[in-house]
Amino acid sequence: MTSILSFLCVLSSIFLVVSADFVVVEHLDQPPYGWTKLGAANSSQLIRLSIALESQGRDVFERTLQEVSDPTHARYGQYLSRDEAVALVRPRSRSVAAVRKWLLSENVTQDQVQERGLFVDAVMTIGTAENLLSTTYGVFQHDKQRAIGALALIEVQADISVSDPLAEP
Structure with a gap:
């Protein structure tokens, strides 16, 4: 389950913004084929959000x-x-700095942020990630693997102030 959570969190964090305000850049009307939504994600659960930066x-x-x-x-x-x-x-140092500033402005602490090559990883609660990305996480289960639940985004939004450093999906 941890690898699925990490994979989905990485996928959830590599989108670009195209306007000065929060903008929806990804939206799912329904879960992907084979997945069933079980409910809302626990907002106090910790996740690692991996933000891909442009090389x-x-x-x-x-x-x-x-x-x-x-x-x-x-x-x-x-x-x-x-x-x-x-x-x-x-990535450019100014890109890393912009993402760090964005995360810190949303109350993610310095010790929760780690640079990893083309990624900036941040450990935070799902509630913090939802606020940061103006999104909603849910718990989903794959129909063929009943024992595995996974987190996934319903909708992704991000602030324009970090749009330049982020890698395109």
Whole structure:
């Protein structure tokens, strides 16, 4: 169940805003095929919200991969270390700062926020996530796996102040 919750929370957090106010960017009239809504989510339950940020060097990263993999190129075989690869694709520091500021403005504390490559993770209650995204979480169960309940969003909204740093879905 934890992996399903994490997966759905990641999916719930990568949407863009297109206007100056809170705007609905995703809405489900009914659960996806095979899922049944059991009820509202417990607003005091803790979840980890993973916010995907846009990479600043994706083009350079792709070009570098092509060059080091091409036997006819001068850089062939000069593979990147993990740290070098991460440095090429990390998000802009201003993007990370904007998301941190947004989270802190919604009473998510510094110790609940962690940077993880292209993601900023934040541990919070479902109630806080609902306020942050102007959304509603529900508990759903898959028809073929009766023992597993999962959280999912009904509707997603976000504040324009963090729209630029977020990755497109």
